[in-house]
Amino acid sequence: MNLHELTIQQARAGLEQRDFSSVELVNALLERIEKLDRNIGAYITIDPDAAIYSATEADKFLAKGERAPLLGIPIALKDLLCTKGIKTTCASRILENFVPEYDATVVSMLKKAGAVIIGKTNMDEFAMGSSTENSGFHITRNPWNPEHVPGGSSGGSAAAVSARLCTAALGTDTGGSIRQPASHCGVVGIKPTYGRVSRYGLVSYASSLDQIGPITRDVMDSAILLNVICGHDPSDSTSADVTVPDFTCALTEFETNGLKGMKAGIPKEFLSVKGLDPDVEKLFAHAKKTLEGLGVEMLEISLPQTDYAVAAYYVIAPSEASSNLARFDGVRYGLRDSNAKDLVEMYKKTKSRGFGAEVQRRIITGTYALSAGYYDAYYGRATRVRAMIRDDFKKAFEKCDIIISPVAPTPAFKIGENIDDPLTMYLTDIFTLSTNMAGLPGISVPCGLSRTRLPIGLQIMATHFNEPALLRAGYGLEQTLGLQDKFPDM
Amino acid sequence: MKITQKDVEYIAHLARLEVDESLVDKFADQISRILQYIDKLKDADISGAGLMAGASLQNNVFREDTVKVSPGPDVTLANAPERHEDFYTVPRVVG
Numbered sequence: 001m002n003l004h005e006l007t008i009q010q011a012r013a014g015l016e017q018r019d020f021s022s023v024e025l026v027n028a029l030l031e032r033i034e035k036l037d038r039n040i041g042a043y044i045t046i047d048p049d050a051a052i053y054s055a056t057e058a059d060k061f062l063a064k065g066e067r068a069p070l071l072g073i074p075i076a077l078k079d080l081l082c083t084k085g086i087k088t089t090c091a092s093r094i095l096e097n098f099v100p101e102y103d104a105t106v107v108s109m110l111k112k113a114g115a116v117i118i119g120k121t122n123m124d125e126f127a128m129g130s131s132t133e134n135s136g137f138h139i140t141r142n143p144w145n146p147e148h149v150p151g152g153s154s155g156g157s158a159a160a161v162s163a164r165l166c167t168a169a170l171g172t173d174t175g176g177s178i179r180q181p182a183s184h185c186g187v188v189g190i191k192p193t194y195g196r197v198s199r200y201g202l203v204s205y206a207s208s209l210d211q212i213g214p215i216t217r218d219v220m221d222s223a224i225l226l227n228v229i230c231g232h233d234p235s236d237s238t239s240a241d242v243t244v245p246d247f248t249c250a251l252t253e254f255e256t257n258g259l260k261g262m263k264a265g266i267p268k269e270f271l272s273v274k275g276l277d278p279d280v281e282k283l284f285a286h287a288k289k290t291l292e293g294l295g296v297e298m299l300e301i302s303l304p305q306t307d308y309a310v311a312a313y314y315v316i317a318p319s320e321a322s323s324n325l326a327r328f329d330g331v332r333y334g335l336r337d338s339n340a341k342d343l344v345e346m347y348k349k350t351k352s353r354g355f356g357a358e359v360q361r362r363i364i365t366g367t368y369a370l371s372a373g374y375y376d377a378y379y380g381r382a383t384r385v386r387a388m389i390r391d392d393f394k395k396a397f398e399k400c401d402i403i404i405s406p407v408a409p410t411p412a413f414k415i416g417e418n419i420d421d422p423l424t425m426y427l428t429d430i431f432t433l434s435t436n437m438a439g440l441p442g443i444s445v446p447c448g449l450s451r452t453r454l455p456i457g458l459q460i461m462a463t464h465f466n467e468p469a470l471l472r473a474g475y476g477l478e479q480t481l482g483l484q485d486k487f488p489d490m
Numbered sequence: 491m492k493i494t495q496k497d498v499e500y501i502a503h504l505a506r507l508e509v510d511e512s513l514v515d516k517f518a519d520q521i522s523r524i525l526q527y528i529d530k531l532k533d534a535d536i537s538g539a540g541l542m543a544g545a546s547l548q549n550n551v552f553r554e555d556t557v558k559v560s561p562g563p564d565v566t567l568a569n570a571p572e573r574h575e576d577f578y579t580v581p582r583v584v585g
Contacts, residue, residue: 365524378528384534
């Protein structure tokens with residue numbers, strides 16, 4: 001048995017039956033990271049001593065017969081989730097030496113469920129990007145083909161799950177940053193409903209869009225992780241006080257009733273998007289046929305604002321970022337340029353030394369959009385388009401239970417291909433960012449490989465708090481296609 | 491909307507950024523192209539559309555105004571780049 005290949009569910013069974021220990025599982029992954037991560041670059045920080053210590057503690061509880069949903073399971077975290085005592089850099093030079101004094105709520109919840117934090121994963125700096133090429137430290141390579149990007153911004157988490165350098169991971173999704181790298185790396189990723197998961201202790205990028213979610217090897221593991229991380233948190237005022245179901249029941253529901261009675265909408269505007277890769281189109285058609293075979297009724301729907309969604313998003317996200325990132329001023333934490341003559345010069349020199357080009361570009365775009373004389377034309381209009389996007393979805397979900405689409409217009413592109421062309425990079429978010437604008441949940445489930453052997457995922461969206469529909473349909477697709485055990489050759 | 495190098499420098503100042511000289515030209519070009527694309531929002535028919543500033547389904551969120559234990563200055567100032575006793579320090583701001 002290769003311990004690094006196990007899913008959460010399989011590892012939990014093995015640990016509970018004492019087939020192996022958590023220390024053995026963690027060591028197997030640490031050895032693999034040591035051997036392979038120099039070629040992938042999935043991690044920024046590994047703390048082997050802390051991981052082994054947590055695993056030893058978990059083994060003591062397991063030996064006593066105690067049980068918890070993630071007891072002894074190694075989880076990797078995107079490096080913008082605060083971890084007490086472990087560096088949290090946001091892949092930025094400005095936070096290179098930042099060691100939080102507290103855990104993010106999701107981290108506390110994982111620890112309470114017995115998880116072992118194995119390391120902090122690479123990302124686009126402050127989650128700004130779609131390729132993980134904007135990290136302030138190093139790029140991450142796609143485990144399926146090292147010449148290609150893993151997607152982003154949660155590229156380190158997706159690559160780590162795909163390369164089996166952790167059992168599962170958490171990422172964050174502001175415009176597709178969980179679903180797109182999950183699609184590009186051939187793993188499962190979920191962006192939960194806005195408010196479903198507490199963002200306390202998550203370093204903010206665009207607060208009205210950011211959401212934390214699981215990146216896992218299969219749909220079952222995503223359900224298991226959602227069970228742990230969802231729930232109301234008074235420390236995050238946007239956290240929703242709603243009942244959290246047992247998400248694994250959605251999978252049982254598929255096993256009992258298949259997908260009969262489910263209606264899936266296909267937005268006609270999505271399929272006429274320019275630059276849609278033929279392999280993406282082909283695999284989307286195949287996934288659609290597979291779902292139909294399971295009893296899903298397909299219908300055409302319309303999301304009329306699709307053409308404006310990217311433009312509205314790239315006003316709103318940078319506007320919020322320009323405000324959120326003002327806090328990195330060299331006073332309370334992070335880098336400080338100590339050579340400045342006065343306060344304003346200190347702010348300027350600190351930020352300019354600490355932030356990379358993409359972050360500076362977005363701060364400037366956002367500051368411009370919010371500045372006097374331009375506010376109504378940019379931010380004001382964008383928030384109105386956003387309301388229309390939300391209403392489009394509301395109308396669509398009166399007719400269907402889920403909406404399906406590709407995750408990205410192409411498979412993972414080559415490293416360096418789009419790095420000097422931010423606009424082209426932004427346009428690759430077309431299928432994913434509308435759900436963030438509306439606050440809806442979405443999943444990416446692998447649906448096959450391109451002719452060049454790069455993974456392609458299917459996106460399934462549902463209405464607010466209806467993650468069970470995503471899990472049920474996603475699980476149906478996964479079990480029928482049988483792709484969950486396909487690993488990249490490494 | 492086309493923006494110039496001077497615009498980039500001015501907006502950067504508003505954001506308290508000092509863009510490296512070698513990047514100003516590139517930023518002016520890239521941000522102009524981004525803004526040109528964003529300008530398509532002008533074509534959107536927003537008549538009758540409401541504002542949507544956030545994705546939360548909740549309105550006001552209240553909590554009891556209760557006193558909680560403070561983590562104390564050693565925790566709060568643990569990451570301070572420079573401090574003097576229990577204070578953050580910054581370059582002199584008054585003459």
